[in-house]
Amino acid sequence: MTIKALNRGYVQTVTGPIRPDALGRTLMHEHVLCDITPPELAVLGLPEVEITLENCFEVRYHWCKHTGNHRLVDRDVAIAELAKLKDCGGSALVELTCGGIKPDPSGLQAISRRSGIAIIMGCGYYLESFAGDGLAGRSIDELAAEMIVAVTRGAWGTDVRAGIIGEIGVSDPWSAAERAALEAAVIAQQETGAAVNVHPGREPNSPFAIVDLVRRAGGDVSHLIISHIDRTIFEAESVLRLADTGCVVEYDFFGIESSYYPFADVDLPNDGQRLRMIRALIERGHLERITLSQDICTKTRLTRWGGHGYGHLFANVVPIMRRCGFSEAEIETVFVETPRRLLTIQ
Numbered sequence: 496m497t498i499k500a501l502n503r504g505y506v507q508t509v510t511g512p513i514r515p516d517a518l519g520r521t522l523m524h525e526h527v528l529c530d531i532t533p534p535e536l537a538v539l540g541l542p543e544v545e546i547t548l549e550n551c552f553e554v555r556y557h558w559c560k561h562t563g564n565h566r567l568v569d570r571d572v573a574i575a576e577l578a579k580l581k582d583c584g585g586s587a588l589v590e591l592t593c594g595g596i597k598p599d600p601s602g603l604q605a606i607s608r609r610s611g612i613a614i615i616m617g618c619g620y621y622l623e624s625f626a627g628d629g630l631a632g633r634s635i636d637e638l639a640a641e642m643i644v645a646v647t648r649g650a651w652g653t654d655v656r657a658g659i660i661g662e663i664g665v666s667d668p669w670s671a672a673e674r675a676a677l678e679a680a681v682i683a684q685q686e687t688g689a690a691v692n693v694h695p696g697r698e699p700n701s702p703f704a705i706v707d708l709v710r711r712a713g714g715d716v717s718h719l720i721i722s723h724i725d726r727t728i729f730e731a732e733s734v735l736r737l738a739d740t741g742c743v744v745e746y747d748f749f750g751i752e753s754s755y756y757p758f759a760d761v762d763l764p765n766d767g768q769r770l771r772m773i774r775a776l777i778e779r780g781h782l783e784r785i786t787l788s789q790d791i792c793t794k795t796r797l798t799r800w801g802g803h804g805y806g807h808l809f810a811n812v813v814p815i816m817r818r819c820g821f822s823e824a825e826i827e828t829v830f831v832e833t834p835r836r837l838l839t840i841q
Contacts, residue, residue, distance in 0.1 A: 501647055503688060506838045507658030508587075508613045509604045518613065519586025520809060521834035524662070524692065524722055524747040524788035527573050527590050527606060527614065530597040531565040531792045534624050546800045555795035555802065559757045564793045568599075570606055576797050576805055577610035583806030587613035589788070589838070591662040591692060594619065595626030600655035615838055617692065618645035618657035619683075620676045622664035630672045638679035639686075646687040646840075658838060660684060661692030662722055667701060677705065681714035688841030690718040692745075697759045699728050706740045716741045718837060720786060723747060725764055726756060731775050738781040743837065746773060747788035749812055750796060750803040766812055770819055773829075782828055786837070787812075 505512035536559065543563025546554055554561045567573065580588070592598045600616060607614040619642050620630045630638075644650075645657040660680045665673045680691050691714065695701040702721045709719050720743040728734050738744050746769050754762040764772070776785055789796070789807060796802035803811070808830075816826055 501687060501840060503840050505840060506613075506615065506835070507646070507656050507689075507840055509600065509607050509616050509655050510613075513613065515835040515839045518831070518835050518838065520584055520830045521586060521838070522580075522588040522788045522805065522808065523720070523786040523834055523837070524591055524745060524790050525588045525805065526567060526592050526790070526792040527577070527588070528570070528597070528599040528602045529565075529567050529592040529792055531625070532562065533559050533565070536560070536562060546794055548801070551795055551801040555793075556753060556755060557757070558793055558795065564795060567792065567794065567797075570602055572797070572799055573606045574610045576799065577606065577612045579798060580805035580809075581611055583809040585612065585806060585809055587615065587834070588805065589615045589617065589659055589692075591617040591659070593617050593621050593662060594629050595621040595664075598651050600650050600653045604655050615658035616650065616655065617659050617661045618642050618650045619660050619663045619680055621662065621694065622666055623670045623672045624666070625664070630676060632672070633675065635675045635679045635682070638676055639682035642679060642683035643686050646683065646689050658689065658840070659692060660687075660689050661720070662694040663691065664694040665696050665701065665705065667696035667698045669696070674708075677708060678712055681709055681712040684714055684718065690720060690837045692720040692722055694722050695727055697727060699730075699733060702727060702737050702742075703740070706737070706742050715841075717743075718841070719743065720745050720837065723790070725769055725772075726759070726761065729761070729764070731772060734772055735775065735779050735781070738776055738779065738784045741784070743784050743786055743833070744776065744781075745786045745788065747786075747790040749787060750789045750791075750807045766815065770812075770816060774819070774821075777825060782825060783833055783836070785829055786833060787829055
């Protein structure tokens with residue numbers, strides 16, 4: 496398979512390659528167009544719930560109980576939301592809607608052009624419970640070939656190229672299909688030079704198992720991003736040990752200030768607690784192995800429906816970082832320099 500069309504040394508956005516130095520402040524894990532309705536809710540076939548001032552807290556708090564909250568499909572709404580991100584100083588975002596949660600490459604391309612926000616699109620497959628037949632029963636080589644095509648030619652039957660592999664989803668325990676997708680992602684990384692983002696299982700050992708598999712398969716752990724650390728590992732020493740492996744740890748639940756988490760019996764941290772963990776990582780020498788984002792995938796986290804919106808990190812969290820003693824160089828590294836390094840095709 497030819498990969499001569501790869502733009503090595505560039506960042507691949509949905510509108511074409513850009514020079515790394517053109518990439519400004521970047522959110523590393525978001526969703527702009529997606530349908531992440533939990534399968535157990537989707538099968539009920541219930542009508543969408545209208546979100547109002549009276550029920551927005553209820554829908555936001557119980558974020559998996561209300562049909563329609565996980566469907567982001569309106570391009571005009573997305574353009575308006577990303578315009579607010581730009582107003583807050585945001586320049587780009589990584590959009591990790593992949594197989595099983597309704598990727599829309601052409602929609603992302605149109606939204607990027609109209610909003611002025613650079614969008615780097617993912618590829619591959621989410622959890623098997625979402626991806627179903629699109630993932631189950633397929634070989635590692637078949638999955639790898641599909642991811643390579645997504646980066647080199649275009650994803651999901653379009654000519655819109657992915658610029659990162661992921662978010663590859665694994666459960667607890669991994670299914671055979673999810674393991675195959677992760678092994679395929681390593682092959683695709685080797686062939687294309689794109690970074691890999693993995694959605695780990697919720698058990699604290701899952702990120703370590705992912706790193707182990709990627710390393711044994713010959714993948715580049717320095718360009719492996721483990722998502723959702725803030726809902727997976729809560730002990731500081733465990734987070735530090737994970738970063739010691741050389742992978743990138745991603746805190747991407749910023750803006751979720753409720754301790755309630757519908758998928759596991761844990762208490763989520765708030766933004767201040769996230770920053771304290773990030774400070775510990777920096778003190779350990781892991782400044783360049785940290786990425787931050789908000790993982791917006793529900794309507795109630797958009798400003799249109801009373802949420803914080805894509806600009807939250809830049810409008811609200813960066814000022815707190817300064818107040819807490821983060822230097823301008825540290826802030827620049829986390830939001831600009833590390834995204835540039837990870838998103839530049841090698």
